[in-house]
Amino acid sequence: MNNRHLRRDDALDGLLDSAKESYRKIHAPAHLRAKVLTPRKKRDIFSLSVMRPAAALASLVLVVGCVLLALPRLTSPDAPTGTPVTTHTVSYSGTLTRGASLTGEDGFEVMAVAENCILLDMDFGCDVFVVINRGKLLLPDEDGKLHYTGQSGLIQAGQTAYWSVDPGTSQTTPVAQFMDFHENTLATLTLSYQTEEGVWYAFTEN
Amino acid sequence: MPTDSHMHTLDQVYDTYADMLYRVSVSILQSGDDAEDAVQNAFCRYLEHAPSFQDTEHEKAWLIRVTVNQCKDLLRRRKIRAWLPFEELPEMAAPDTASPVMEAIAALPDKYREVVVLHHLEEMSVRETAAALTISESAVKMRLTRAREMMRAYLTET
Numbered sequence: 001m002n003n004r005h006l007r008r009d010d011a012l013d014g015l016l017d018s019a020k021e022s023y024r025k026i027h028a029p030a031h032l033r034a035k036v037l038t039p040r041k042k043r044d045i046f047s048l049s050v051m052r053p054a055a056a057l058a059s060l061v062l063v064v065g066c067v068l069l070a071l072p073r074l075t076s077p078d079a080p081t082g083t084p085v086t087t088h089t090v091s092y093s094g095t096l097t098r099g100a101s102l103t104g105e106d107g108f109e110v111m112a113v114a115e116n117c118i119l120l121d122m123d124f125g126c127d128v129f130v131v132i133n134r135g136k137l138l139l140p141d142e143d144g145k146l147h148y149t150g151q152s153g154l155i156q157a158g159q160t161a162y163w164s165v166d167p168g169t170s171q172t173t174p175v176a177q178f179m180d181f182h183e184n185t186l187a188t189l190t191l192s193y194q195t196e197e198g199v200w201y202a203f204t205e206n
Numbered sequence: 207m208p209t210d211s212h213m214h215t216l217d218q219v220y221d222t223y224a225d226m227l228y229r230v231s232v233s234i235l236q237s238g239d240d241a242e243d244a245v246q247n248a249f250c251r252y253l254e255h256a257p258s259f260q261d262t263e264h265e266k267a268w269l270i271r272v273t274v275n276q277c278k279d280l281l282r283r284r285k286i287r288a289w290l291p292f293e294e295l296p297e298m299a300a301p302d303t304a305s306p307v308m309e310a311i312a313a314l315p316d317k318y319r320e321v322v323v324l325h326h327l328e329e330m331s332v333r334e335t336a337a338a339l340t341i342s343e344s345a346v347k348m349r350l351t352r353a354r355e356m357m358r359a360y361l362t363e364t
Binding site for chain 1: 229358
């Protein structure tokens with residue numbers, strides 16, 4: 001290691017050397033290997049999902065609120081100064097089926113439904129957006145294909161989920177945030193997302 | 207679509223680099239879950255692009271650079287999240303800080319933590335660190351010097 005450019009500090013260097021021992025004991029968790037080496041499993045989540053009994057969802061009546069709230073480009077007091085925010089509440093009542101249109105100001109279409117899952121095609125800055133109830137959020141890669149998961153693990157209330165347009169080059173980044181998430185139901189789901197232009201949207205399902 | 211031989215290669219590449227990439231990620235991000243995402247995304251990138259490398263060092267440097275970029279993305283998004291008005295954001299589980307100096311590293315601002323992790327813990331040269339972070343070597347040296355000052359101050363105070 002070349003530390004000649006650094007001011008000599010035996011005590012700190014000694015601590016750093018000892019820290020290396022504990023650092024080297026950090027290992028990737030075993031389950032990560034399976035996740036990485038079976039990426040197509042993730043890629044297939046959507047196709048598998050849509051083939052699962054949609055009947056399970058057929059009985060699920062999703063009520064999504066569709067009232068355009070407030071003023072467009074409303075500036076949130078919590079947003080950084082000057083950040084324009086548009087808040088939407090979008091509603092839908094009925095059984096979600098493929099092709100159903102959830103009409104909001106921007107409009108989006110249900111591309112597919114499956115057990116605990118809806119896939120929405122949103123046409124305002126991001127091409128597609130997948131919400132899986134009670135679980136994961138899957139997001140597409142730069143090709144718009146569902147083979148990139150920007151967030152793993154269960155989505156919790158208040159959690160931010162995101163994807164990178166180009167994961168290797170630090171490009172960003174629509175951001176979606178689940179503001180409220182009720183397990184096993186889509187009855188109350190609020191999310192917001194941010195385009196690269198810095199516009200925030202919020203959606204509320206009631 | 208990756209071929210079987212490529213998948214075999216990925217398998218080998220994972221076994222070679224996963225621990226290192228995870229260590230780097232978890233040390234930069236201070237979150238095991240985020241570190242998993244960063245590593246997974248880096249390997250997804252590897253799989254999708256099937257890059258050809260001159261040698262193993264080139265391969266290692268590429269993977270580190272992509273992983274660090276993933277970490278930067280995650281850190282940036284974390285900052286985006288930071289100003290959002292939600293008090294109940296789930297706390298990100300930080301890795302165990304087994305020693306005071308690891309605590310000091312964890313307490314460093316992101317850009318300083320990155321160089322310390324790569325240079326001091328991964329024992330990468332200044333040149334390699336600069337390449338991984340896509341910054342100049344002088345910037346690496348400057349950040350290392352400043353990071354050491356901050357760590358020294360932290361360790362003195364605690």
